[in-house]
Amino acid sequence: MILGYCRILRKSSNRLRRIYISACLRYSSSNNFEELSDSEYNKLTDSYFHIKEAHRCLIIQPYVKWGPKKLNITPEEQLSEAIALIQTLPSWTVEDTLTVPLDTLDRKALFKSGSMERIKQVVIQRPEISAIFINSSSLKKATTVILQENFKRAIMDRYKIVMKILKTHAISKHAKLQVSLAELAYLKKKSEQDLIFKTYSSEALKLMFQNREQKIKSEIENLRSHRNLLRNKRKKIDYPVVAVVGYTNAGKTSLIKALTNEASLQPKDQLFATLDVTVHKGILPSGLDVLYIDTVGFISDIPTNLIECFVATLEDALLADVILHVEDLSSISFDYKRQHVLNVLKSLGKDENSDDLSSKIFAVGNKCDLLKLDTEKRETDVNVSAQKGIGLNELMTQLEKFILKSTQRQKITLKIPNGGEEIRWLYKNATILEEIPDENDYQYIMAKVIITQVNLNKFKHYFI
Numbered sequence: 001m002i003l004g005y006c007r008i009l010r011k012s013s014n015r016l017r018r019i020y021i022s023a024c025l026r027y028s029s030s031n032n033f034e035e036l037s038d039s040e041y042n043k044l045t046d047s048y049f050h051i052k053e054a055h056r057c058l059i060i061q062p063y064v065k066w067g068p069k070k071l072n073i074t075p076e077e078q079l080s081e082a083i084a085l086i087q088t089l090p091s092w093t094v095e096d097t098l099t100v101p102l103d104t105l106d107r108k109a110l111f112k113s114g115s116m117e118r119i120k121q122v123v124i125q126r127p128e129i130s131a132i133f134i135n136s137s138s139l140k141k142a143t144t145v146i147l148q149e150n151f152k153r154a155i156m157d158r159y160k161i162v163m164k165i166l167k168t169h170a171i172s173k174h175a176k177l178q179v180s181l182a183e184l185a186y187l188k189k190k191s192e193q194d195l196i197f198k199t200y201s202s203e204a205l206k207l208m209f210q211n212r213e214q215k216i217k218s219e220i221e222n223l224r225s226h227r228n229l230l231r232n233k234r235k236k237i238d239y240p241v242v243a244v245v246g247y248t249n250a251g252k253t254s255l256i257k258a259l260t261n262e263a264s265l266q267p268k269d270q271l272f273a274t275l276d277v278t279v280h281k282g283i284l285p286s287g288l289d290v291l292y293i294d295t296v297g298f299i300s301d302i303p304t305n306l307i308e309c310f311v312a313t314l315e316d317a318l319l320a321d322v323i324l325h326v327e328d329l330s331s332i333s334f335d336y337k338r339q340h341v342l343n344v345l346k347s348l349g350k351d352e353n354s355d356d357l358s359s360k361i362f363a364v365g366n367k368c369d370l371l372k373l374d375t376e377k378r379e380t381d382v383n384v385s386a387q388k389g390i391g392l393n394e395l396m397t398q399l400e401k402f403i404l405k406s407t408q409r410q411k412i413t414l415k416i417p418n419g420g421e422e423i424r425w426l427y428k429n430a431t432i433l434e435e436i437p438d439e440n441d442y443q444y445i446m447a448k449v450i451i452t453q454v455n456l457n458k459f460k461h462y463f464i
């Protein structure tokens with residue numbers, strides 16, 4: 001049986017063959033599997049995720065012409081996202097693009113013979129092309145092998161490219177652990193389908209997946225409990241929290257930077273520039289302090305197990321008082337992206353009432369400087385340009401109103417003794433906007449404050 005697999009695998013890549021042979025040797029020498037060693041695991045991950053640092057790409061956009069698999073987005077829109085994905089990788093270039101109609105996504109070779117021939121001709125005429133990116137969520141190994149044999153080029157799918165970007169951008173320990181978890185989830189899925197895994201006993205694989213998953217998750221959990229501490233601390237301070245979410249590259253980081261003037265924030269024209277959740281303090285027009293949370297961007301058509309690995313980073317977003325949804329007004333797939341973000345938010349907050357979730361969402365249209373007059377009307381709460389500083393005052397005014405309403409904060413004026421315990425308590429538990437002496441009685445001051453209903457009740461209980 002093992003020799004049979006050997007014959008089939010001879011056709012696949014050299015790297016896979018080397019791993020296979022080393023596993024065969026291991027099998028014949030011990031005839032008894034132990035858990036896979038770290039180096040074997042690393043070889044396996046490498047065989048799927050090791051991608052050269054530079055490639056000159058042909059992007060192929062397959063699309064289903066009709067039927068239930070037809071997407072609500074045009075192939076041209078998908079292609080423009082595929083180009084942005086490749087351009088995000090340093091030293092990768094887009095040499096050419098093709099859109100190829102399909103009647104099904106389930107054909108083993110993906111393309112019919114006519115399309116296959118058409119692509120072959122393009123590849124033959126362009127020897128500089130070193131890789132073909134098929135912009136489809138995840139290709140089966142058998143499909144990849146067939147395409148590799150036909151085109152004699154490295155074959156990439158969307159999953160591989162997104163993983164490569166995430167790996168390139170993961171700097172913090174948390175982000176790196178999440179990338180490892182995503183890789184593990186991918187290998188687990190592939191172990192059910194790909195021949196290469198048949199060389200290991202299913203017990204050895206199961207044990208290895210279990211142990212590694214536990215290890216990574218417990219490390220993430222440690223980091224998360226640290227984050228929970230931060231979260232509780234934040235709650236104690238009682239600042240309103242605004243989670244800034246949206247499709248990747250919409251301008252989330254740019255908007256937070258514009259609202260907080262925080263120099264450390266670095267917006268980039270890249271997909272998945274932000275992989276870590278970070279918190280930034282800002283001040284709204286009447287002086288109310290607010291915390292903005294920068295989050296990982298969303299992207300459509302990615303296997304769910306990849307998203308799940310980054311879900312933890314969005315937990316804070318769902319707990320926030322307000323979810324500020326940043327949308328790129330200039331994007332040709334505006335509606336599609338909006339729907340995708342809302343669907344993911346709904347699926348993340350499945351325990352939450354969907355009306356509660358919708359009532360928390362404040363929609364900001366960004367990049368209004370790129371809008372042409374004839375662009376169709378987009379339904380948003382306010383439009384801005386984070387980069388050009390347009391509409392930011394209006395945004396802050398509207399956002400403040402939204403926060404006061406959703407967090408049941410109110411702006412009120414209290415008459416309290418001058419220099420008394422009351423003002424000290426208010427400084428700790430509310431936002432003081434103004435303190436002016438009472439004209440009729442200088443022993444008192446008029447304090448204009450923003451206060452939550454809970455704290456107002458406490459104030460009344462202690463002092464009135």
Ligand SMILES: Nc1nc2c(ncn2[C@@H]2O[C@H](COP(=O)(O)OP(=O)(O)OP(=O)(O)O)[C@@H](O)[C@H]2O)c(=O)[nH]1
Nearest residue numbers: 249250251252253254268269272273274297386387
């Ligand atoms: N023209 C224009 N460009 C903008 C505006 N806001 C942001 N950008 C650009 O859009 C690109 C993406 O901005 P980011 O702020 O990094 O976007 P993001 O949503 O944080 O992206 P990810 O972290 O990758 O999900 C950058 O090149 C910004 O300079 C804007 O108002 N107008």
Ligand SMILES: [Mg+2]
Nearest residue numbers: 252253273274
């Ligand atoms: Mg960002």
